[in-house]
Amino acid sequence: MGQNILVTGGAGYIGSHACKALARAGFTPIAFDNLSTGWAGAVKYGPLFQGDLTDRASVAAALAEYQPLAVMHFAALSLVGESMRDPETYWRVNVNGALNLISATVAAGIRNFIFSSTCATYGDQDGVVLTEATRQAPINAYGGSKRAIEDMLRDFGASHGLNHVIFRYFNVAGADPEGELGEQHQPETHLIPLMLEAVQGKRPALTVFGDDYPTPDGTCLRDYVHVSDLVDAHVLGLNWLLDGRPSRDFNLGSGKGFSVREVIEASRFVTNRDVPVIQGARRPGDAAALVSGSERALEELGWQPKRSELRQMIGDAWAWAQKPGYQA
Numbered sequence: 001m002g003q004n005i006l007v008t009g010g011a012g013y014i015g016s017h018a019c020k021a022l023a024r025a026g027f028t029p030i031a032f033d034n035l036s037t038g039w040a041g042a043v044k045y046g047p048l049f050q051g052d053l054t055d056r057a058s059v060a061a062a063l064a065e066y067q068p069l070a071v072m073h074f075a076a077l078s079l080v081g082e083s084m085r086d087p088e089t090y091w092r093v094n095v096n097g098a099l100n101l102i103s104a105t106v107a108a109g110i111r112n113f114i115f116s117s118t119c120a121t122y123g124d125q126d127g128v129v130l131t132e133a134t135r136q137a138p139i140n141a142y143g144g145s146k147r148a149i150e151d152m153l154r155d156f157g158a159s160h161g162l163n164h165v166i167f168r169y170f171n172v173a174g175a176d177p178e179g180e181l182g183e184q185h186q187p188e189t190h191l192i193p194l195m196l197e198a199v200q201g202k203r204p205a206l207t208v209f210g211d212d213y214p215t216p217d218g219t220c221l222r223d224y225v226h227v228s229d230l231v232d233a234h235v236l237g238l239n240w241l242l243d244g245r246p247s248r249d250f251n252l253g254s255g256k257g258f259s260v261r262e263v264i265e266a267s268r269f270v271t272n273r274d275v276p277v278i279q280g281a282r283r284p285g286d287a288a289a290l291v292s293g294s295e296r297a298l299e300e301l302g303w304q305p306k307r308s309e310l311r312q313m314i315g316d317a318w319a320w321a322q323k324p325g326y327q328a
């Protein structure tokens with residue numbers, strides 16, 4: 001067994017893929033999860049510690065039991081629309097949870113921390129390519145809560161020597177190429193899985209949120225990155241910290257923006273089936289365009305995305321969508 005890494009949200013979509021990548025790299029992932037949105041069946045590569053980040057005692061117990069070399073923090077509420085309807089819960093759960101985790105990590109003498117942040121911290125920047133130098137100006141409570149945690153990490157880094165890597169994700173998509181893991185949310189809100197459910201007839205249609213954005217076809221532009229490529233970057237980030245390199249922030253995206261309509265077109269190509277579509281109103285909190293400049297991760301971490309072509313991502317998601325999924 002390799003050295004332990006605590007993975008909060010290890011039963012969730014991205015966290016479970018991270019556990020697989022860590023195990024493959026020789027570490028032992030300890031999935032810390034309250035199973036509120038995650039699935040016990042997604043924990044396949046190390047133990048599950050069922051605990052809640054808002055309960056500091058359960059966090060401290062997990063750290064004491066497993067004495068991890070590093071913490072990877074994925075667990076969070078992560079829906080833009082929900083965060084606009086209920087900002088209090090987003091601030092309470094995401095920020096209090098992170099404060100408990102970061103403070104308990106420092107108290108346990110652990111010095112390496114990897115944080116899952118988001119392009120939503122940049123807000124709506126009028127179509128510019130977003131790099132790590134772009135000013136952060138979130139337009140929704142989800143992005144605001146994540147930016148607050150970034151600030152928290154910088155303060156704990158300066159005062160307590162907590163070395164950290166912050167990854168700002170763009171739109172994570174796809175599924176484990178070996179079919180062991182995939183995206184499964186209850187309820188589902190993300191574009192690609194919803195679209196594939198509509199293709200399968202599991203829902204009547206996909207609603208396109210808004211067609212009057214200042215983009216070429218009027219629908220929102222997003223930068224989609226494959227979940228397996230994303231978690232590969234986390235292993236590189238972990239090794240970056242273990243090699244003693246300084247705290248750093250990195251965008252993780254493909255650098256290409258696709259409109260909602262382009263995603264639908266790609267799905268028609270991949271599945272060879274039609275997508276029933278209804279045109280709807282804008283969803284509150286959505287930025288018109290979020291496209292990454294991810295050169296820093298490519299150059300400094302040596303990150304090499306392998307599956308982040310749109311059709312590849314939809315193809316992997318489509319293979320997963322046709323499997324039974326995790327059982328509750």
Ligand SMILES: O=c1ccn([C@@H]2O[C@H](COP(=O)(O)OP(=O)(O)O[C@H]3O[C@H](CO)[C@H](O)[C@H](O)[C@H]3O)[C@@H](O)[C@H]2O)c(=O)[nH]1
Binds near residue numbers: 079118169210221
């Ligand atoms: O039924 C739907 C669902 C989504 N969309 C559109 O599809 C695009 C992608 O939407 P998702 O809900 O799949 O993803 P988001 O861009 O809202 O969210 C992603 O990026 C966010 C940052 O902006 C957060 O990081 C979040 O966790 C992550 O899933 C958006 O333009 C959205 O308006 C639709 O048109 N119809």
